[in-house]
Amino acid sequence: GQQLNQSPQSMFIQEGEDVSMNCTSSSIFNTWLWYKQDPGEGPVLLIALYKAGELTSNGRLTAQFGITRKDSFLNISASIPSDVGIYFCASFSNDYKLSFGAGTTVTVRA
Amino acid sequence: AAGVIQSPRHLIKEKRETATLKCYPIPRHDTVYWYQQGPGQDPQFLISFYEKMQSDKGSIPDRFSAQQFSDYHSELNMSSLELGDSALYFCASSSGQGAYEQYFGPGTRLTVT
Numbered sequence: 001g002q003q004l005n006q007s008p009q010s011m012f013i014q015e016g017e018d019v020s021m022n023c024t025s026s027s028i029f030n031t032w033l034w035y036k037q038d039p040g041e042g043p044v045l046l047i048a049l050y051k052a053g054e055l056t057s058n059g060r061l062t063a064q065f066g067i068t069r070k071d072s073f074l075n076i077s078a079s080i081p082s083d084v085g086i087y088f089c090a091s092f093s094n095d096y097k098l099s100f101g102a103g104t105t106v107t108v109r110a
Numbered sequence: 111a112a113g114v115i116q117s118p119r120h121l122i123k124e125k126r127e128t129a130t131l132k133c134y135p136i137p138r139h140d141t142v143y144w145y146q147q148g149p150g151q152d153p154q155f156l157i158s159f160y161e162k163m164q165s166d167k168g169s170i171p172d173r174f175s176a177q178q179f180s181d182y183h184s185e186l187n188m189s190s191l192e193l194g195d196s197a198l199y200f201c202a203s204s205s206g207q208g209a210y211e212q213y214f215g216p217g218t219r220l221t222v223t
Binding site for chain 1: 114143152153155158166168198200202210211212213214215216217219
């Protein structure tokens with residue numbers, strides 16, 4: 001499938017901080033999905049993006065579909081302890097199969 | 111709101127045994143997807159069904175088979191289990207073929223010893 005390059009691989013957050021992560025690819029996509037996964041649980045859909053340039057919010061989460069259609073970012077504002085987990089970007093390859101980025105692990109800084 | 115239900119949540123099998131995983135999609139969702147997630151990996155697409163017909167196939171081993179039943183629930187059958195099959199198996203569902211928003215279940219953790 002198409003490769004989604006997600007960064008950073010991991011990050012430490014302090015409560016109240018704004019954090020950002022992104023996904024890039026050499027391929028053009030029509031959809032970007034962002035999921036959050038807690039250990040041992042299934043991924044939870046956070047935001048779905050369908051149009052280049054689209055900016056969508058879900059509470060403290062904001063995601064944008066890049067205008068080149070090759071990238072997307074996810075911002076978390078005023079982070080709280082329950083924001084820890086693994087965040088995945090995902091999109092569909094030419095054969096309509098959902099592929100995921102490698103994930104960004106968010107941990108609370110002690 | 112009702113979510114995707116998977117059973118069992120945990121399963122321990124020995125090598126060469128068989129396992130059956132079950133998935134009950136969100137009500138009125140007609141498309142089911144199966145994924146495998148190894149430790150520290152992202153989920154990998156295995157197979158999907160729309161209206162009880164196989165719609166797409168990913169990296170699913172020949173030892174695995176799946177089907178979707180008339181009530182839209184799906185079962186993933188895994189035979190001749192190998193140690194490398196130990197993973198989390200997720201089912202996701204969506205409404206309509208080609209629908210982009212897939213909703214995942216809590217997963218089945220399969221351990222092969």
